[in-house]
Amino acid sequence: MAADMDKTCAALCWGMAGLLALLLAIALGNAVPLILALLVAALIGLGAALLLQRLVCSGGRNAPAPFEETKAADPDTVAPTAPQTAADPAPAAAPDPGGDIEIGSTLLAQEQELAARKGTWRYEPEGKQAVNAPADTGDGDRPAILDRPRGGKADDLKRIKGIGPKLERLCNEMGFYHFDQIAGWTDREIAWVDANLVGFRGRVSRDGWVAQARTLAAGGETEFSSRVDKGDVY
Numbered sequence: 001m002a003a004d005m006d007k008t009c010a011a012l013c014w015g016m017a018g019l020l021a022l023l024l025a026i027a028l029g030n031a032v033p034l035i036l037a038l039l040v041a042a043l044i045g046l047g048a049a050l051l052l053q054r055l056v057c058s059g060g061r062n063a064p065a066p067f068e069e070t071k072a073a074d075p076d077t078v079a080p081t082a083p084q085t086a087a088d089p090a091p092a093a094a095p096d097p098g099g100d101i102e103i104g105s106t107l108l109a110q111e112q113e114l115a116a117r118k119g120t121w122r123y124e125p126e127g128k129q130a131v132n133a134p135a136d137t138g139d140g141d142r143p144a145i146l147d148r149p150r151g152g153k154a155d156d157l158k159r160i161k162g163i164g165p166k167l168e169r170l171c172n173e174m175g176f177y178h179f180d181q182i183a184g185w186t187d188r189e190i191a192w193v194d195a196n197l198v199g200f201r202g203r204v205s206r207d208g209w210v211a212q213a214r215t216l217a218a219g220g221e222t223e224f225s226s227r228v229d230k231g232d233v234y
Helices: 003-027 034-057 099-116 126-132 165-175 179-183 187-196 203-207 209-217 223-229
Strands: none
Touching: 003 034, 034 203, 179 209, 203 209, 209 223
């Protein structure tokens, strides 16, 4: 039945195209030669027949099938998706208490070793530094020394000619703070101090410390001590 319908449709299309060609030939015959008018009308009629046959006869069959709506999936029928759970983090390894104990023991041993190296040195005021007096060279006799100045105040040994600030500091470190200490030195004690004044050996006898110290210890003055008192020296 479909073939019969195609034939009928084709016949109608060709008939309409032939009619169109005839009318066109008549219209053109008044303007152009007859042969040319027939040729043009035939070509146009042929094209119209093919176009009508394609559009009218085969258009229904080649038309795409009506769109069928897809049925939406029923949410109730969708299989539930298992929730994705994050993998539990691996528990951190507990610290080894034994390692801490070992480290602590090592540190303690090192601290004890360091303490042993430091010794038992302690800071002491200047008056007590006489205990660090230079070793006895064996020359003469070591004079009596003091741990600190009497009454907490030392005499100004710089009033003795030959004793400057640096040498006064050295005398104090050796335990000599007062004029009467120097004034009482014997020849052997002078020899000992001369030999043990590091960097200033021989200054006691060369500058006459003992004689000057006797004058100053008695409350007198020397020409040099007067200049020191006036500020002309230091």
